[in-house]
Amino acid sequence: GIMQVSQGYAAIHGLPEGSVEASRSDWRTRVHADDLARLDIHLEQALSERRRDHYCEYRIFLAGGETRWIESRSLISYDREGVAQRIVGTNIDVTQRKQTEVALAESEVRLADALTAGQVIAFEWNAVTGQSRRSANAAAILGPEPSVADGAHNDFFSRVHPDDRDGFRAQIRQLRPDHPGYARCFRFRCRDGRELWLEETARGEFDTTGKLVRVKGLTRDVSERQKAERALAERTLQLALAGKAALVGSYSYDIHTDTLQISEGYAALYGLPEGTTEITRAEWRAITHIEDVERVEELRQRAFRERRGEYEIEYRIVRSDAEVRWIESRSFMAYAPDGSPQQVVGVNIDVTERKQAEEHRNILNAELDHRVKNVLATVGAIIRHTQHSTPLMADFVTALEQRIESLAGTHELLSHHNWRGVSLAEVVQREFAPYAGDNAEISGPAVFLKAEATQAVAMVLHELTTNSAKYGAFSRQDGRVLLRWRWPQLGACDRLIVDWQEIGGPALASPPRSGYGSSIIRELIPFELGGAVDLDFGLQGLRCRLEIPADWVSPGPLQGHERLAGEPPWQFLMTQGDIARSFKDFC
Known part of the structure; x- marks a missing residue:
């Protein structure tokens, strides 16, 4: 009593998804009571006659109360003694077909009513006299017609649409004994102004010489059908x-x-x-x-x-x-x-756009993975070297915090610009913000650092500013820092030159010991960008020249502007990437 069923069978019979077995007793509970006895008799007859093919249709009730029609086609296997062993078959949901059949039956009833009520026009046209007769119900479809005197021609053809008239006449002329019938759709203008689509099926009658004598047929109003077809x-x-x-x-x-x-x-x-x-x-x-x-x-x-x-x-x-x-x-x-x-x-x-989006997402994920690894490696290096060069815990915490804050600030800038590069002016602004007021003079052309170079340049500027705040010009009220960047003279743009000069800072009896900060200043740009650094702890104050290869720099979208009299020595006006009007264009 157990049936092995497919997913399609389970779906048709409303079984739980994933069902692969069903019992025949459960199946019987689903079958419509009016069909069950008939199915049993039908199956018993098939088995008694040892028929291999078994076909039946029946109704089932689904859990929600819905009734569905099933068409079952089965193949019965018998053993040598003729005893049925196995039934394999398919179930097809034919509910829609059944509904269509019901609708068709209703349509046929309506058609019969329509014929009874005269909704189909019967006609006869005399090909010799040109006269025609139509059934009495023609007026209900075509509208009332004036009485025509005996022997007068009917004007039916004159009211056929001009685009259809010639073809209609030609089709009638082509009638012959071996080709007596025609079927044609055409437009017709009623006397009340309505335009109908009519379908006419007719058959010609011929005399012994093969001459057309008359045409008899039916005319139907198919306007609604034509509308549906359109x-x-x-x-x-x-x-x-x-x-x-x-x-x-x-x-x-x-x-x-x-x-x-x-x-x-x-x-x-x-x-x-x-x-x-x-x-x-x-x-x-x-x-x-x-x-x-x-x-x-x-x-x-x-x-x-x-x-x-x-x-x-x-x-x-x-x-x-x-x-x-x-x-x-x-x-x-x-x-x-x-x-x-x-x-x-x-x-x-x-799915090309989806594939391109997936590829772009994979690239972004790989790039994010690469950047995260780089950041973690950088943070690890900062921690190790800061700890090595800063023996006191309080100094270590302060230096580490400042360096990580600088690193985070640089990443914030890069993220803000979607990692497409950052204006050098913005990097300077962020690094100078804690220390500079009227004691800094900054100038240079509008240039953008590429994303790969931004972090290295920002780390070097951070070490220069923090060094100046501890030991140099930023540590005294009358001290000044001059920061200028430019392209080399004579129009060469193979590298960007950044000059750092401190004035009015404490006099240095001897250069400070080399630590992690000075190592960053001297080594990071040459190592990461292939540039050059010249660091000089002079008696007049620290001087540093950075040379950044042009591969890492691109001209900014807007030129800088001269600083007006009375304005602060440095000021950034961030509007669509433009730098402050205080920047002097040295390009």
Whole structure:
């Protein structure tokens, strides 16, 4: 009493998702009471007659109370003694078909009522006299007609639409004994101004010489049908346009002919000429990226071998304009009774933008991973070297905190500019902010440091400013720091020169001992950027020249402006990356 069921069977019968077994007793509880006895009798007859094929239709009730119609097609296996051993079959949900059949039956009843009520016009046209007679109900469809005297011609043809009239007449002239009938749709202008679409089916009668004598037939008002067909054609066109706009196309592949019937969206997707409706598989292979063809073919063949019902794959195509696009293909297979594949139908979706977004995301993740590792390595180096060069714990904590704050500030600047580089002026502003007021004079052209160079330059400037605050010009009220950057003279722009000069600081009896800060100043730019540093602890104050290769620097989008009289010696006006008007352009 146990049945092995597929996912499709479970879905049709409303079983829990993932069900692979069901009992026959449960099945009987779902079957409509009016159908159960009939099914039992039908099955018993099939078994008693040892029929292999068993077909039936019945209704089931789903959990929500919905009634569904099931078409069951089964194959019964018997042993040598003729005892049934196994039943294998398929269930098809034919509810929609049944509903259509009910609607059709109702339509046939309505049609019969319509015929009874005279909604179809019967007519007879005398080809010799030109006179015609129509059934009495013609007025209900075509409108009232004036009485016509005997022998007078009817003006029916004169009211046929001019675009349809000549073709209609030609079709009647072509009637002959071996081709006596016709069927035609045409537009007709009623006397009350209405325009109808009429469908006429008729048959000619001929005399012994083959001459047309009369035509008898039926005329129907098909205006609503024509309206529906036009609406359907518009919907079909809209669907085709939507497929093109959404980059979705459908296809049907016939295994035996090795051809694909394709939609307009598919043709647009693959860059095929407009109006293409069929291509061969060889043509498809020619469009598919050479690195993906074998992978797609292998998956298709494996799906056939395993009798899969569907499969999905992504691959690239190369259109005629050499553009490479990514395609997501979802295919459904149909098999013959012997298990051989017959047809594949499916949809293709252009997922190029998604693929590009995924690639961009992967690049960003890799870049983020790289930057995080660099930051952690830098922080680790700062901690180790600061601890080594600063024996007192309080000094160590202060120095470490300042250096990490400087590093964090630099990363904040880079993040603000989406890691595309930072204005040198902004870096200077951030490093000078704790110390400088009227005791700093800064000038230089608008230049941007590339992201890779920003951290190194910021660390060097941080060490120079903190050194000046402890031992140099920033430690005294009358001390001054001059910071200027420029391109070399004679228009050469192979490197940017940054000059640091301190004036009015404490006199140095001897150069301070070399520590981690001076090592950063001397070694970081040469090591990281391939530049040069000249550091001089002179009696007049510290001087430092930094030379940064032009590969790490780009001209700023805006030029600096001269500082006006009365303004602070340095001031930054951050508006769309512009630096302060106080900057003097030395370029």
